[in-house]
Amino acid sequence: MSSGVVFDIQRYSLQDGPGLRTLVFLKGCPLRCLWCSNPESQRPEPQLLYEGDRCTLCLTCVPVCPSGSLTSAGKGALSYDLTRCTCCGACVQACPNGARRVCGERMTVERVLAVVLRDAPFYRRSGGGVTLGGGEPTGQPEFARSLLEACRRHDLDTAMETCGYAETRSFLSIAEAADHVFFDVKHMDRARHVELTGVPNELILDNLRALLHVHHDVTVRYPLVPGCNDSGDDLRAFAHYLLGLPRLPRVEMVPYHRFGEHKYRLLGRTYALEGTPACPEQDAANACVTLAQHGIGCSALVH
Ligand code: SF4
Numbered sequence: 001m002s003s004g005v006v007f008d009i010q011r012y013s014l015q016d017g018p019g020l021r022t023l024v025f026l027k028g029c030p031l032r033c034l035w036c037s038n039p040e041s042q043r044p045e046p047q048l049l050y051e052g053d054r055c056t057l058c059l060t061c062v063p064v065c066p067s068g069s070l071t072s073a074g075k076g077a078l079s080y081d082l083t084r085c086t087c088c089g090a091c092v093q094a095c096p097n098g099a100r101r102v103c104g105e106r107m108t109v110e111r112v113l114a115v116v117l118r119d120a121p122f123y124r125r126s127g128g129g130v131t132l133g134g135g136e137p138t139g140q141p142e143f144a145r146s147l148l149e150a151c152r153r154h155d156l157d158t159a160m161e162t163c164g165y166a167e168t169r170s171f172l173s174i175a176e177a178a179d180h181v182f183f184d185v186k187h188m189d190r191a192r193h194v195e196l197t198g199v200p201n202e203l204i205l206d207n208l209r210a211l212l213h214v215h216h217d218v219t220v221r222y223p224l225v226p227g228c229n230d231s232g233d234d235l236r237a238f239a240h241y242l243l244g245l246p247r248l249p250r251v252e253m254v255p256y257h258r259f260g261e262h263k264y265r266l267l268g269r270t271y272a273l274e275g276t277p278a279c280p281e282q283d284a285a286n287a288c289v290t291l292a293q294h295g296i297g298c299s300a301l302v303h
């Protein structure tokens with residue numbers, strides 16, 4: 001039975017596909033978008049999160065750590081060596097204040113399916129189903145495909161959200177098992193794309209083109225991030241790319257929000273877009289107008 005690392009399962013979602021849905025978030029992503037609202041999803045393996053505000057520096061966790069990752073740094077100070085942590089969870093159990101938790105768990109397809117099937121009557125009534133997100137589902141290709149196929153065997157509607165950065169054949173094979181694909185496009189300029197996400201954009205743009213040749217239900221999502229990809233030139237370049245595709249997909253403008261900012265602190269990381277304001281909904285609506293001027297239909301999502 002195929003297994004993969006899952007970092008969250010959210011039931012009763014009304015987003016990311018038709019009807020009532022269960023969202024299954026797979027861990028691991030090849031991109032490092034500056035605005036990522038799920039930074040805990042980026043590394044492929046389970047990892048430890050630490051909520052400093054809850055920690056009273058009681059040091060109960062130090063002696064239970066079998067790897068020497070946690071040490072007392074004198075006068076009640078605590079130090080954590082990420083490179084030694086095996087994510088065993090012993091400190092999570094020991095902490096009296098809930099300051100630690102492990103993000104990510106290896107699960108079999110069967111186990112995820114058991115959670116998903118709890119809401120089968122709601123899916124049937126609402127036309128809903130299951131959506132794989134992340135992280136990036138294509139980063140665990142065998143697991144993602146097996147899970148989608150297992151859902152289909154139970155007559156569930158299937159969807160996936162993707163950054164599109166995956167080897168093309170593997171990518172298409174997973175997408176084939178999804179009834180709906182939500183595909184992110186973040187910037188048209190290669191160098192700027194590398195600055196914003198850590199990877200170039202050719203593979204992503206080529207994969208979208210290939211996908212549109214074989215898949216009938218594709219929605220392109222554009223995260224509109226102030227100062228990153230929201231200029232008139234950025235949007236016009238996006239429009240020209242869309243017009244050159246084999247057919248026009250549905251397009252959704254996703255205004256940038258800061259809901260994930262606090263998670264960077266839990267990971268001991270700095271938030272690169274500190275001080276960047278959330279994108280006003282009106283700006284997302286205006287961006288849709290720019291696309292409409294090129295004959296492209298677009299809807300703006302709300303936070
Ligand atoms: S998860 Fe385990 S190895 Fe990592 S810091 Fe906690 S006790 Fe140590």
Ligand code: SF4
Nearest residue numbers: 055056058059061095
């Ligand atoms: S046991 Fe919890 S509260 Fe105590 S030092 Fe460790 S993380 Fe902080």
